[in-house]
Amino acid sequence: MFSEKKLDKRIFKKLENLLLLSDFGTSSTKKILSMFKIAIKKKNITESTVAIKIFKKQLLNMLKINKKIDRNINSSMPFVILVVGVNGVGKTTTIVKLAHYYKKLGKTVLLSAGDTFRSAAIDQLIELGLKYNISVFSKSLGSDPASVVFDSIQNAIKKKIDILIIDTAGRLHNKNHLIQELQKINRVIEKFYLTSFYEIFLVLDAGIGQNSVQQAKIFSANLNITGSIITKLDGTAKGGVIFSIFSDLLIPVCYICTGEKITDFKIFNRKNFINSFLNIC
Structure with missing residues (x-):
């Protein structure tokens, strides 16, 4: 999808289809694409290789949480x-x-x-x-x-x-x-x-x-x-x-x-x- 050097409008449509077919749901898909378009426009990104890095970072940030698993597992109580x-x-x-x-x-x-x-x-x-x-x-x-x-x-x-x-x-x-x-x-x-x-x-x-x-x-x-x-x-x-x-x-x-x-x-x-x-x- 991001094999072309330059960004193309068709990429956004392909990306939308990918997300929907991957069970992201319409709400998350719209949110992700909107954030992605804003980010690349703000930074004036035209190269696909740079765009995919931004997209990846965006997805990482969406799943970021400070939850600590097994928080009191070593306590005196079970x-x-x-x-x-x-x-x-x-x-x-x-x-x-x-x-x-x-x-x-x-x-x-x-x-x-x-x-x-x-x-x-x-x-x-x-x-x-x-x-x-x-x-x-x-x-x-x-x-x-x-x-x-x-x-x-x-x-x-x-x-x-x-x-x-x-x-x-x-x-x-x-x-x-x-x-x-x-x-x-x-x-x-x-x-x-x-x-x-x-x-x-x-x-x-x-x-x-x-x-x-x-x-x-x-x-x-x-x-x-x-x-x-x-x-x-x-x-x-x-x-x-x-x-x-x-x-x-x-x-x-x-x-x-x-x-x-x-x-x-x-x-x-x-x-x-x-x-x-x-x-x-």
């Missing part, structure tokens, strides 16, 4: 991570990847089976916990999820666990009574913790594009979402939805899943992501 998201986004497997990641850092981890509505959810978490040697706290099917969370926190405190990761039922984000259940769980956590001692991570599927933004809007309107984990970036998804989630809702992307292996999980790096997106090394 650090709690509540994980939420709708069915099908890969929430449970992502939780296990997250737990495995922390174990590799030398932390003790306990998983809480807070999805008590489906027996398969509890079984899946226990099975994966056994496979990767990760402890799981669970109660019987149909138990009150908030009571499971309460007991798991007490269990984590008693065993001096470093990190407690809580699974929740796959919430249909347009069902108020299910959202209310999540809020109840959140209130239970708040009885034990100040906000600096726990995170609420929203798991989103990169493959569904702008639908992820709608999910994020509903969840963030009802919970203090502190970060997101983007799954399925190993498929056809371009990941542009990351810009919409951040620019519209200020929800930082903390981790990404790039495959099905337990190790296909990493801290989100905005520079690497943009380099990959623009195919610039």
